[in-house]
Amino acid sequence: MRSILVLNPKGGSGKTTIATHIAAWYALAGKQVALVDYDVQRCALDWLESRPTDRPVIHGVDGTQTRTRVPRNTEVVVMDAPAATHGKQLSELLRRAQTCIIPVVPSPVDLHAASRFIDELVEVGRVLSRRVRVATIANRVRENSPGRLEIEDFLRSMKLSDGRRLPFVAALRNTQNYVHAAERGLSVFEIAPSRAAHDVELWEPLLGWLESRRSLPT
Ligand SMILES: Nc1ncnc2c1ncn2[C@@H]1O[C@H](COP(=O)(O)OP(=O)(O)OP(=O)(O)O)[C@@H](O)[C@H]1O
Numbered sequence: 001m002r003s004i005l006v007l008n009p010k011g012g013s014g015k016t017t018i019a020t021h022i023a024a025w026y027a028l029a030g031k032q033v034a035l036v037d038y039d040v041q042r043c044a045l046d047w048l049e050s051r052p053t054d055r056p057v058i059h060g061v062d063g064t065q066t067r068t069r070v071p072r073n074t075e076v077v078v079m080d081a082p083a084a085t086h087g088k089q090l091s092e093l094l095r096r097a098q099t100c101i102i103p104v105v106p107s108p109v110d111l112h113a114a115s116r117f118i119d120e121l122v123e124v125g126r127v128l129s130r131r132v133r134v135a136t137i138a139n140r141v142r143e144n145s146p147g148r149l150e151i152e153d154f155l156r157s158m159k160l161s162d163g164r165r166l167p168f169v170a171a172l173r174n175t176q177n178y179v180h181a182a183e184r185g186l187s188v189f190e191i192a193p194s195r196a197a198h199d200v201e202l203w204e205p206l207l208g209w210l211e212s213r214r215s216l217p218t
């Protein structure tokens with residue numbers, strides 16, 4: 001079973017947005033998808049509740065319960081981590097994932113927090129031994145702004161403690177398309193291409209990485 005965790009202890013970095021989009025993308029590709037919401041705020045489950053019944057089905061799982069079970073036929077499990085995940089809870093979630101995506105928004109506070117978090121993450125044994133593969137993405141980037149280059153340079157410079165670089169695999173733009181899609185339980189893959197074709201394009205490197213062996217444990 002493919003398992004993908006979206007993680008960043010900083011609130012509002014786009015974890016739920018990215019997790020719901022990955023779930024929707026695999027569901028659109030015909031996979032049996034489970035979306036596990038580890039946040040007591042249940043934003044991913046709320047998104048699922050507003051999802052139209054004619055859209056490809058995603059099975060919602062409340063990860064805050066003591067026993068978290070996905071349906072037996074699940075092919076892809078996408079996990080939405082809550083803010084402030086550190087220590088034991090961080091290790092627990094990493095233990096369940098083959099792949100971990102860290103969305104970072106381009107603000108000085110967020111870059112600083114991301115830097116500290118990545119320092120914590122690269123000490124985790126499973127990350128160092130490549131039993132979980134980690135990549136970063138930039139989220140809410142304003143195209144043609146100086147902040148864009150800054151965050152891209154910053155994320156490209158992130159390294160594991162053994163010197164290997166963390167892959168930086170996408171820069172998603174800041175657009176109301178995400179907000180409007182989320183209100184309707186949809187993803188940018190499911191709204192009018194006249195509005196969202198460029199956003200879908202910006203997802204391609206991330207989806208390509210998820211489909212490649214580079215995002216799988218060695
Ligand atoms: N690329 C984007 N462009 C515009 N708005 C976005 C984008 N990504 C996320 N948002 C909006 O930013 C807000 C925070 O995003 P989201 O809920 O995905 O973050 P989060 O990391 O899950 O937050 P939390 O830490 O509270 O769980 C939401 O209102 C979401 O719709």
Ligand SMILES: [Mg+2]
Pocket residue numbers: 015016017039043080081082083
């Ligand atoms: Mg969230």
